[in-house]
Amino acid sequence: MHRTLLSAAVALTLATAPLVHASAAPTRARAGAPASVDTTTQLPRGVVPTHYQVSLTPDAAAASFSARAVVTINIGKATNSITLNAADLRFSRVTLAPAAGGAGQEATVAVDADAQTATFTFTQPVAPGMYYLAMDYTGVIGTQAVGLFSLDYPGAGGKQERALYTQFENSDARRMIPSWDEPAYKASFALDVVVPAGQMAVSNMPTTNTAPLPDGRKRVTFATTPKMSTYLLFFALGDFERASAKVDGIEVGVVTRRGALAQAQFALASQQAILREYNDYFGVRYPLPKLDNVAGAGRSQFFSAMENWGAIFTFEYALLLDPAISTQHDRQEIFVTAAHEMAHQWFGDLVTMRWWDDLWLNEGFASWMESRMTARLHPEWNAQLGAVATRESAMRRDSVAGTHPVVQHVETVEQASQAFDEITYSKGESVIRMLEAYVGADAWRTGVRAYMKAHAYGNTVSDDLWKQIEKAAGKPVTAIAHDFTLQPGVPLIRVGEPVCRDGTTTVMLTQDEFARDQPGKAPLGWRVPVIAQIAGNAKQATTLVAGGKGTLTLPGCGAVVVNAGQSGYYRTLYAPADFARLAQGFAALAPIDQIGLLADSGALGLAGLQPASSMLDLVKATPAGADPAVWTRIAGMLDGLHARYREQARGGDDARLRRFDAYAIGRLVPLMAQVGWNARPGEPTSVASLREQLVVVLSDLGDANLIAEARRRYTALATDPNAVPGPLRKTVMGVVAQHADGATWDQLRTAARNETNPLVRDQRYALLASTEDRALAQRALQLALTDEPGLTISAEMISEVAARYPDMAFDFAIANLAKINERVDASSRSRYLARLAMGSSDPAMVGKLGAYAQANLAPTSRGDVEAAVAAIKDRIQVNAARLPEIDGWLAGNGRQVAGSVSAGQGHGGSALQ
Numbered sequence: 001m002h003r004t005l006l007s008a009a010v011a012l013t014l015a016t017a018p019l020v021h022a023s024a025a026p027t028r029a030r031a032g033a034p035a036s037v038d039t040t041t042q043l044p045r046g047v048v049p050t051h052y053q054v055s056l057t058p059d060a061a062a063a064s065f066s067a068r069a070v071v072t073i074n075i076g077k078a079t080n081s082i083t084l085n086a087a088d089l090r091f092s093r094v095t096l097a098p099a100a101g102g103a104g105q106e107a108t109v110a111v112d113a114d115a116q117t118a119t120f121t122f123t124q125p126v127a128p129g130m131y132y133l134a135m136d137y138t139g140v141i142g143t144q145a146v147g148l149f150s151l152d153y154p155g156a157g158g159k160q161e162r163a164l165y166t167q168f169e170n171s172d173a174r175r176m177i178p179s180w181d182e183p184a185y186k187a188s189f190a191l192d193v194v195v196p197a198g199q200m201a202v203s204n205m206p207t208t209n210t211a212p213l214p215d216g217r218k219r220v221t222f223a224t225t226p227k228m229s230t231y232l233l234f235f236a237l238g239d240f241e242r243a244s245a246k247v248d249g250i251e252v253g254v255v256t257r258r259g260a261l262a263q264a265q266f267a268l269a270s271q272q273a274i275l276r277e278y279n280d281y282f283g284v285r286y287p288l289p290k291l292d293n294v295a296g297a298g299r300s301q302f303f304s305a306m307e308n309w310g311a312i313f314t315f316e317y318a319l320l321l322d323p324a325i326s327t328q329h330d331r332q333e334i335f336v337t338a339a340h341e342m343a344h345q346w347f348g349d350l351v352t353m354r355w356w357d358d359l360w361l362n363e364g365f366a367s368w369m370e371s372r373m374t375a376r377l378h379p380e381w382n383a384q385l386g387a388v389a390t391r392e393s394a395m396r397r398d399s400v401a402g403t404h405p406v407v408q409h410v411e412t413v414e415q416a417s418q419a420f421d422e423i424t425y426s427k428g429e430s431v432i433r434m435l436e437a438y439v440g441a442d443a444w445r446t447g448v449r450a451y452m453k454a455h456a457y458g459n460t461v462s463d464d465l466w467k468q469i470e471k472a473a474g475k476p477v478t479a480i481a482h483d484f485t486l487q488p489g490v491p492l493i494r495v496g497e498p499v500c501r502d503g504t505t506t507v508m509l510t511q512d513e514f515a516r517d518q519p520g521k522a523p524l525g526w527r528v529p530v531i532a533q534i535a536g537n538a539k540q541a542t543t544l545v546a547g548g549k550g551t552l553t554l555p556g557c558g559a560v561v562v563n564a565g566q567s568g569y570y571r572t573l574y575a576p577a578d579f580a581r582l583a584q585g586f587a588a589l590a591p592i593d594q595i596g597l598l599a600d601s602g603a604l605g606l607a608g609l610q611p612a613s614s615m616l617d618l619v620k621a622t623p624a625g626a627d628p629a630v631w632t633r634i635a636g637m638l639d640g641l642h643a644r645y646r647e648q649a650r651g652g653d654d655a656r657l658r659r660f661d662a663y664a665i666g667r668l669v670p671l672m673a674q675v676g677w678n679a680r681p682g683e684p685t686s687v688a689s690l691r692e693q694l695v696v697v698l699s700d701l702g703d704a705n706l707i708a709e710a711r712r713r714y715t716a717l718a719t720d721p722n723a724v725p726g727p728l729r730k731t732v733m734g735v736v737a738q739h740a741d742g743a744t745w746d747q748l749r750t751a752a753r754n755e756t757n758p759l760v761r762d763q764r765y766a767l768l769a770s771t772e773d774r775a776l777a778q779r780a781l782q783l784a785l786t787d788e789p790g791l792t793i794s795a796e797m798i799s800e801v802a803a804r805y806p807d808m809a810f811d812f813a814i815a816n817l818a819k820i821n822e823r824v825d826a827s828s829r830s831r832y833l834a835r836l837a838m839g840s841s842d843p844a845m846v847g848k849l850g851a852y853a854q855a856n857l858a859p860t861s862r863g864d865v866e867a868a869v870a871a872i873k874d875r876i877q878v879n880a881a882r883l884p885e886i887d888g889w890l891a892g893n894g895r896q897v898a899g900s901v902s903a904g905q906g907h908g909g910s911a912l913q
């Protein structure tokens with residue numbers, strides 16, 4: 001699954017959270033296991049499904065379906081009952097018949113809604129053997145992305161259209177098929193559906209037969225899937241169009257609503273290029289005859305795309321390029337999302353984690369692969385510089401109390417849902433990057449190929465991967481991997497005074513722990529592979545810090561760059577004199593190391609391990625001609641500091657905010673002048689990304705000139721389609737919405753209501769919620785819960801408000817909890833409120849979150865609330881303790897920006913760090 005990329009503002013403030021309703025009582029039964037006796041399960045052992053024959057008749061208008069499922073099962077020991085997963089299903093008849101023939105018997109059905117199970121009891125004991133379990137039942141079609149669900153959108157003729165899709169990860173196949181809905185119970189699936197004749201049905205496999213029915217409908221039959229986990233099954237139905245191309249004999253396709261196919265061309269071309277690469281990289285050819293990517297309107301709060309085998313689902317905003325609003329960032333996101341989901345076709349679909357404890361095997365790997373593939377196929381995007389941003393998003397969560405190891409024990413469905421977080425994705429990716437750098441890319445790939453071959457169609461745990469990598473590399477990878485995946489936290493490498501003798505530099509390293517909200521904590525121990533170099537000397541040296549200590553021996557003399565290339569998952573703390581030396585030579589460092597040093601100094605400064613102003617020393621040392629990606633990072637950091645001052649300003653401390661904003665605007669305005677509003681022919685894409693970032697950040701900072709110019713261009717757009725370049729349109733609309741007054745907001749709302757393009761419409765409603773004006777933000781909250789924006793955008797609107805007014809959004813959600821729950825994916829509800837609150841800097845929010853958790857969440861499902869509480873406490877503490885150092889620095893360095901562009905009121909932006 002690809003995690004949702006929320007608005008930049010929201011994404012930067014967030015971590016993740018748990019689930020509301022009572023979950024199944026976990027059991028760790030140990031008998032007749034599908035994969036291993038140690039596999040966690042919530043079902044009794046003893047029955048193993050091998051094949052599902054499913055006939056489905058959806059009724060989209062009535063939001064319900066009827067179905068018949070015949071499951072071939074192997075009963076291991078005599079029993080008189082069978083328990084499987086089922087949620088919100090009504091059974092009319094259940095029978096069990098021996099596969100070899102003979103009399104069957106009907107079952108009595110008992111449903112346990114809380115445990116999400118159905119138990120079938122038989123009057124005659126059932127002897128071991130193969131059976132057909134036949135179930136006739138009905139179920140519901142929901143409006144959020146769980147189970148079989150619908151997405152409504154304005155169609156071409158202005159009439160409302162409804163399309164159907166499924167979303168089964170992590171545990172929602174049970175909402176459409178009574179099943180052993182756990183990843184280790186792999187089976188084959190044969191699906192046929194009765195649907196309206198004019199609509200297109202899509203599933204994992206190609207269609208083998210389409211038969212018209214006398215009533216105007218048709219029966220579509222799909223080919224049987226290979227053995228796979230239930231959560232990978234897919235079905236979609238709607239007024240669709242499809243385009244496809246052949247790659248290595250495999251049909252690669254995109255499926256969109258009618259009229260949108262032309263916007264999927266970039267995705268289709270990307271998928272072809274990616275499939276070719278993966279067929280080579282994994283050493284096992286893509287095993288299905290076709291691979292579709294199916295677009296759906298709207299959005300989920302928790303994911304943008306899902307790796308169903310042979311039929312990826314992607315929300316339109318991450319698949320379609322609409323020239324009216326798509327940015328350079330969107331284009332990259334489409335590629336990255338496809339690369340991620342396609343990596344899962346092997347890592348996740350062909351080879352699947354045994355249980356959710358090892359979810360990171362899926363997600364860490366797919367995230368790492370998406371970055372690798374982007375760097376390989378689009379070197380012009382400079383995506384490798386994004387490695388630091390990935391590491392930072394993991395470390396932000398991993399360095400405060402309440403973090404967890406990459407491999408964590410999961411019992412319940414809710415805990416599995418919470419596992420889709422920064423640690424699983426971003427720390428997983430970062431650790432893989434570090435280990436690949438340690439063993440070398442070739443050995444890593446050899447290990448991955450061996451792993452694929454050994455476990456195809458099977459289930460694994462992390463050690464299965466380490467075993468193959470270690471064998472390929474001949475290096476002790478497993479021990480390092482265990483240190484980084486079985487224990488939580490971030491190592492801190494303290495760099496000693498470099499000693500240079502006879503042209504060789506020796507540096508002592510000591511390992512501590514970067515635990516920023518636990519100053520007295522005894523550090524955990526890690527074996528840390530460290531790569532370093534002398535600034536300006538291309539030759540790198542590697543050492544393994546173990547037992548808390550390590551020594552680097554480097555050719556040459558000069559400033560030492562530790563974590564050169566930034567593949568290491570640790571923070572680097574230099575002695576003050578050495579940091580000063582690096583700052584002095586900052587302009588000459590490689591862009592990736594500039595970004596890494598900026599990130600480390602920012603985080604270490606806010607943690608009190610070096611002066612908080614150190615990052616501003618580096619900003620000062622950054623030349624105007626530095627890599628645009630470095631400036632993009634700097635703009636983000638300044639935006640983060642702005643958000644901290646803004647929080648203080650809400651307590652009445654406006655002067656400090658104005659002084660900081662004036663400084664930041666003074667740094668960024670010359671850059672904006674340099675990149676301009678219009679793309680220059682042939683400019684690097686990193687300049688386009690920087691342009692987007694500068695408009696967003698200067699708008700947050702309240703730069704009056706930029707805001708006026710954005711408004712002017714937006715108004716001119718009515719008569720001159722070239723007034724705002726296409727790739728900047730969404731960003732400019734964002735500025736106008738952010739600083740809207742009541743009249744402008746009303747105009748924007750009318751434009752949203754009249755918008756017929758679903759992709760643009762969703763965007764417009766989200767923007768209405770991004771207003772800085774408190775009263776308008778309140779109106780946006782009210783609007784979110786009306787029928788006007790549509791059920792799949794409401795939750796996003798509330799999240800947008802939370803980016804600026806977390807307390808207001810949280811209070812509103814609590815007051816409207818029942819309505820909120822209708823608008824959030826059922827399996828992820830409990831994460832949502834923690835996310836809304838996470839950006840708060842009000843001490844009262846800690847108590848509010850606690851009360852919410854107490855009243856609504858099982859004790860095992862409070863991880864995300866705990867993470868939110870830790871983030872809030874940390875923010876309050878850091879703002880009070882560290883901002884004065886920034887004030888001091890500004891007082892000493894402020895003159896250079898005095899008299900710069902006027903600072904506006906300055907609200908909005910992200911709470912970075």
Ligand SMILES: [Zn+2]
Binds near residue numbers: 001002
């Ligand atoms: Zn994924």
